[in-house]
Amino acid sequence: MAPALPPLNWFRAFEAAARNLSFTAAAGEIGMTQSAVSQQVKSLEMRLGVPLFDRKARGLALTDHGRRLLPQVDAALATLTGATAAFATDQATDLLTVSASISVIQWVIAPGLPEFTERHPDIVLRLIGAVWPDEFTQTAADVEIRFGSRKQAGSDAELLGTDKLVALKSPELDGKLEDLPLIEAVGTSDGWKPWAQAAGIAPLSPSLFVDSYGPALQMAMHGNGVCLVHEHLATAARRQGLITPAHEASLTANENYYLSMKSKTAAAVAFRNWIVASVCAADTPDKIG
Known part of the structure; x- marks a missing residue:
């Protein structure tokens, strides 16, 4: 079994001290006390079994062992810095x-x-x-x-x-709603049966099922049938002429x-204010041609 590596802080203290040739300057740079830096370097020397610095009255000097170790520690710390930088968000954002x-x-x-x-x-x-x-x-x-x-x-x-469900279809899909394929999103308590009742027409049975309103809208946009979705989901598609109402009736939804x-x-506040304002504007009828 490979021996455990010395703590990373010992290497950081050694690298800073070697670069500055001063425990005091190294301490100020890495946010530690001078005595802590000195102690961590001493601990590293004891673990390696060799002196890394000559302690002199006017400062530090690297020993041959210190000069040998420094380039490798520099490279290792640079690798770690580069690896973590990929996950860090710019502090200005x-x-x-x-x-x-x-x-x-x-x-x-x-x-x-x-x-x-x-x-x-x-x-x-x-x-x-x-x-x-x-x-x-x-x-x-x-x-x-x-x-x-x-x-x-x-x-x-x-x-x-809004809490309104509306029937939508591709402008290219012709025919009465009752004669067209119907697309229903599963996992909700709403659907074509209660919508038909609210619209005052005969019961309707869907022939295509998807797991949510998004795919239902996508399927309808490509002419696969009529979807029943929350009206504000289709605002952008309606403005682009990709989808159009298949019936004027709507149903108050149980899930929203x-x-x-x-x-x-x-x-977070900026995003909330933006999307609420956008959806409120989209739900205003005269906003959609």
């Missing part, structure tokens, strides 16, 4: 982690993100996608946008957008999108 329903990331955040980044160029944004409520417990986010019931979202969450603030940093 704010890292904001947003955990959100994949549907919201795809259809709400992504289309409007250029506006947010233009307003807040110093915020580094990390988006974590989720589908089901329990997936949010696996991440530590500054802002969460969950899909589910009010009870699942929690009392501190705010409704994002809720935003929760898990931190009160300036970046």
Whole structure:
């Protein structure tokens, strides 16, 4: 079994002292006391069994052993610095982690993100996608946008957008809604049956099932049928003429999108204010042609 390596701090103390040829200067550089640096270097010398410095009245001088060790310690510390730098965020920026329903990331955040980044160029944004409520417990986010019931979202969450489900289809898909394929998102208590009842038409049966509203909207946009989704998810697609209403009726949904603030940093508040304002503007009927 290979012997244990000396502590990294011993090498840091040695490298700083060797570069400055002073325990006092090394201590000020690495945030330690002079006696601590001296003691750690002494401990390293005892572990290696050789002297690394000649202690002189006017300062330090490297021994031949010290000169031999220094380049290797320099290289090792440089490697560690480079390896960790890849994971470090620039201190001049704010890292904001947003955990959100994949549907919201795809259809709400992504289309409007250029506006947010233009307003807040110093915020580094990390988006974590989720589908089901329990997936949010696996991440530590500054802002969460969950899909589910009010009870699942929690009392501190705010409704994002409207609670209305609307029927949408591709402009290229012709025919009456009752005669077209219907796409339904599973895992919700809403669907085509209660929507048809609210619309006052005969019961409807879907023929294509997906796991969330985002894929349902994607499938409808490509002409695979009519989807039933939250109206604010389709704002960007409607503005681009990629999707159009298939019927004027809507249904009040039991499950919706809720935003929760898990931190009160300036970046988190800025993101919350931006997305709430964006969704509110999108839900205004005259905003969509």
